[in-house]
Amino acid sequence: GAEAGEGAGGGAAARFGGLLFCTSGGVLGTGACFDTTFGLARRLEHLSVADADATCAQDKEMIGRLVEEEGGMEAMNVFIRDNMSKTLAKTKAAFEEHMLSVQSSLGMKSRKGALKHAEITMRSSKGSGKQVDAD
Numbered sequence: 001g002a003e004a005g006e007g008a009g010g011g012a013a014a015r016f017g018g019l020l021f022c023t024s025g026g027v028l029g030t031g032a033c034f035d036t037t038f039g040l041a042r043r044l045e046h047l048s049v050a051d052a053d054a055t056c057a058q059d060k061e062m063i064g065r066l067v068e069e070e071g072g073m074e075a076m077n078v079f080i081r082d083n084m085s086k087t088l089a090k091t092k093a094a095f096e097e098h099m100l101s102v103q104s105s106l107g108m109k110s111r112k113g114a115l116k117h118a119e120i121t122m123r124s125s126k127g128s129g130k131q132v133d134a135d
Helices: 011-015 034-044 057-069 073-127
Strands: 020-023
Touching: 020 034, 020 073, 034 073, 057 073
Parallel strands: none
Antiparallel strands: none
16 A cells, blocks of 8 residues: 655645555565565556546545645656656665675675685695695
């Protein structure tokens, strides 16, 4: 689901922190749920608020009026897509940061492993009684 605040007319608008896309796994765009964020973004590409429905006709009418007060159906579509685009940008940055961190960690562990292997090999050579000529 998504959280949203009230429109520009009331006191709640001053406290409105933006549109957040929330799932059971957390808030999208905060560094987790990469696949969920991408999946939702793909679905929102084709979103049409005008096609939305409600279980109760009265609710649908009320929502329709509120959407019209905020600029109409197309304005709401643009608002939702723009916010999803910003969420994707945050998710991309977090994903790239996680990837670089893991790559760096893997690289350090690989280098440490190679150095340890070289040390063991050198100790084995010294302990075998073989002499290594310096010339």
